[in-house]
Amino acid sequence: MGLIRRCFGPFLAGSLGFGCLGWRTVVSAESKRRVSSPNLPDPEPTISYWMDDADMHGVGLARHECDSNPPAYTDILIIGGGISGVSVLYELASLGLGNDVTLVDARQHLACGATGRNGGIVQAKAFYDIFHLVPKYGIKTALQLIRFEAANRSALRRFVSRIENSEAYINQPNPCDYYRDLDAIMVFDNDSDFQKEAGIFRFPPLKYVARAFGIDILTRNDCQTLFPKGWARGAIRAPKAADFVSAARITRIMAKEASEKGAKVCLSTAVLSVHKSDKVVYATNAWTSELLPSLTPLIRPVINHVTSLHCADGSQEITGEGLRAFGLYPGYNYWVTKPNGRVILGGFRQNTEGKGVGILEDAIINREMEAACDVFADNKLGFKYKNDDRKWTGILGFSRDNLPIVGRLPNENQAWICAGFSGHGLPVAPLSGASIARDIAGDVVGQRRSKLDGDPLSSDWSIEHPPAAFKPCEKRFLNRKRSWESAGDKFN
Numbered sequence: 001m002g003l004i005r006r007c008f009g010p011f012l013a014g015s016l017g018f019g020c021l022g023w024r025t026v027v028s029a030e031s032k033r034r035v036s037s038p039n040l041p042d043p044e045p046t047i048s049y050w051m052d053d054a055d056m057h058g059v060g061l062a063r064h065e066c067d068s069n070p071p072a073y074t075d076i077l078i079i080g081g082g083i084s085g086v087s088v089l090y091e092l093a094s095l096g097l098g099n100d101v102t103l104v105d106a107r108q109h110l111a112c113g114a115t116g117r118n119g120g121i122v123q124a125k126a127f128y129d130i131f132h133l134v135p136k137y138g139i140k141t142a143l144q145l146i147r148f149e150a151a152n153r154s155a156l157r158r159f160v161s162r163i164e165n166s167e168a169y170i171n172q173p174n175p176c177d178y179y180r181d182l183d184a185i186m187v188f189d190n191d192s193d194f195q196k197e198a199g200i201f202r203f204p205p206l207k208y209v210a211r212a213f214g215i216d217i218l219t220r221n222d223c224q225t226l227f228p229k230g231w232a233r234g235a236i237r238a239p240k241a242a243d244f245v246s247a248a249r250i251t252r253i254m255a256k257e258a259s260e261k262g263a264k265v266c267l268s269t270a271v272l273s274v275h276k277s278d279k280v281v282y283a284t285n286a287w288t289s290e291l292l293p294s295l296t297p298l299i300r301p302v303i304n305h306v307t308s309l310h311c312a313d314g315s316q317e318i319t320g321e322g323l324r325a326f327g328l329y330p331g332y333n334y335w336v337t338k339p340n341g342r343v344i345l346g347g348f349r350q351n352t353e354g355k356g357v358g359i360l361e362d363a364i365i366n367r368e369m370e371a372a373c374d375v376f377a378d379n380k381l382g383f384k385y386k387n388d389d390r391k392w393t394g395i396l397g398f399s400r401d402n403l404p405i406v407g408r409l410p411n412e413n414q415a416w417i418c419a420g421f422s423g424h425g426l427p428v429a430p431l432s433g434a435s436i437a438r439d440i441a442g443d444v445v446g447q448r449r450s451k452l453d454g455d456p457l458s459s460d461w462s463i464e465h466p467p468a469a470f471k472p473c474e475k476r477f478l479n480r481k482r483s484w485e486s487a488g489d490k491f492n
Contacts, residue, residue: 060252081105085283087433117394
């Protein structure tokens, strides 16, 4: 049997209510409606554009549709209501195990963490990335990463296409706010970095050789049409390499479909500790080490500043004829343009102490990062703020080697982790969560494969299994080669 400790708000004046949560699962939890804790997600974080957008369009599972209290019993407990945790929930429900699973989240809405605070870019690694991946991870892992991220992008597209054609959303055009085939462009603001990364391929006719690998090398003159202010010294463009999505919308839609198959979703339920469990999934990303202190050497929180704003008059040419996803070398700052002229601009952790490593506070704006973002938006991009624009803080979960931590925990036969996405969650999180669901389901997957209750994210077990390098293991715990401050540098 199990036990959940939960405070039921002012009417009990802090007294504790007791009930059972989990078959052989023991969990301590408290309501976030009472008080905040430095070790738990803040109950009143900064509000992101994505959270406003999801609420305004009313897609997916709304707060009032969630369970007000945890159920008396559950076989599988998922901690964390972001895209990774909800992907586990969705896949288990699609495999016919909806009545056996409960998801809890500390905050009052789903997708309130990094999922609802990102830039919305789904850029899967491709063949041209192999030159940077092999020195870091080796040829085997590099190829597995490329294959897995391509499969994840395809899985998201399949899911979105089904939702777009669903009768449930017939009156909501583009319910997932999903746009396909954006050009992904890494921009350089100094000559030395551009020369180092583009190498001899920046000269004709070798530019055409680079194009054979799926990339275009843009010289300073080529960049003038993109950045009329003339600060860009060059760029590397990958045509149609990225998609753009509201991860908050997709997460809530997945959760709604899972709940319709019997899965339980409980909000304002913050887990303080897990003493003993049957099956528990930690999909807590930046907050993982607060529940699993042993993972502190491997995963840490990192602050990020994001804003939504509009193109200023006369600068509309920056958006061009379609959406584009941009990054500024070496990868700290990024921005993406939407068809309506809105721009999502984020990053800037390099402008605060320690590059933002170790910060868990997302209820306030970091003023150093905000100032750097405002200067960048105005001086380099020509973007201005309007009354309906937003600024917010996001907390990312970074692993030391920049690879997610996905799989069964060492020495914990019935505990799994899906976290540490290092600012690169959308290209890997959905199928990472689905793989954990398949692992939990075990033999049931094979038995029910022809009788699935829904549309699972996965369609090919062997191709869509995460790379072996994602697994939590002692070797990753002991790896100290990379400093936390350099984590996240795209090309390091």
